[in-house]
Amino acid sequence: MKPVWLLAARGAAAVVFGVLTLLWPQLTVLALAWVFGAYTLVDGAMLIATAWRHPQERRPAAACAAAGALGVVAGLVTALWPGLTALALVVMAGAWAIVTGCLELWAATRMRHELRHAWWWRASAVVSVVAGVLLWLRPEAGAVAIALVLGVYALITGGLWLAAAWRPGHWCVGELQHAHGLDFVALRAQGPVLGVTTFGRDAPYTRLAVSTPDPEADAAWLQQTTAQNSRNKLSR
Structure with missing residues (x-):
C-alpha cells in the first residue's frame, strides 16, 4: 500500500469512528468498546504497515511498530472483555491514547526530514495525548462522556491525516x-x-x-x- 493511501485509510477510519461514537443513539459501554476495539485494531495495523515501509529508520520504525502493536492489543482486549465497565474502558482508552501519542510524537520528530507529513503526524500525536489526559481526568465518566472525548479526538486526528494525504496536483x-x-x-x-x-x-x-x-x-x-x-x- 502506498504511503498516501495509508494516510487516507487511517484518516478515514478515524472519521468513521468519530461519527459513530458521536451520533450513535443510546450508546452503551459495551457498544462503545466494540467500536473502539475495531478502530484501534485498524489504526494499529496502519501503524505497523507504516513501520514496515521505513525499515531504514530503525528506532522510529520500532516506535511505530510498538504503537501499532499496542493498538492491536487494546482493540482485542476492549472488544473481547466480557462485562467491561466504563472505568475499565476509560483506563484502557486513556493509556492507549497517551502511550501511542508519545511514541508517534517521538517517531514523527525523528523522521521530520524524511516525511513531508511529519508536521501533521506530530499534531495528531499531541491531540492523542490530550485526549488520553482528558479521559484520565474524569475516570468516573459514563459512556456518553467517553464517547464525546473519543469522538472529537477521532474527528480531529482523522481530519489531520486526510489533510496530510491530500496532495493538490x-x-x-x-x-x-x-x-x-x-x-x-x-x-x-x-x-x-x-x-x-x-x-x-x-x-x-x-x-x-x-x-x-x-x-x-x-x-x-x-x-x-x-x-x-x-x-x-x-x-x-
Whole structure:
C-alpha cells in the first residue's frame, strides 16, 4: 500500500469512528468498546504497515511498530472483555491514547526530514495525548462522556491525516536530509524530472530534483547560464 493511501485509510477510519461514537443513539459501554476495539485494531495495523515501509529508520520504525502493536492489543482486549465497565474502558482508552501519542510524537520528530507529513503526524500525536489526559481526568465518566472525548479526538486526528494525504496536483515539495547534505525536491507524481547536483560550500542544497516539461532544454539553459557566470567572474 502506498504511503498516501495509508494516510487516507487511517484518516478515514478515524472519521468513521468519530461519527459513530458521536451520533450513535443510546450508546452503551459495551457498544462503545466494540467500536473502539475495531478502530484501534485498524489504526494499529496502519501503524505497523507504516513501520514496515521505513525499515531504514530503525528506532522510529520500532516506535511505530510498538504503537501499532499496542493498538492491536487494546482493540482485542476492549472488544473481547466480557462485562467491561466504563472505568475499565476509560483506563484502557486513556493509556492507549497517551502511550501511542508519545511514541508517534517521538517517531514523527525523528523522521521530520524524511516525511513531508511529519508536521501533521506530530499534531495528531499531541491531540492523542490530550485526549488520553482528558479521559484520565474524569475516570468516573459514563459512556456518553467517553464517547464525546473519543469522538472529537477521532474527528480531529482523522481530519489531520486526510489533510496530510491530500496532495493538490499530486505534488511533493520539501527537503530531504541525508548523510551527504540536504536535497530539495519539487516533483509531480508523473512526468519528466530535472536533476541537478550543486557544487561549492556555499550552496544551500546538495542536489535539486524538479519536475519540468522539457528537462533537456532546461539543463542546456542551466549549463549555458553557469558557464556565462563563470566567464564573468574570471573577467573581473
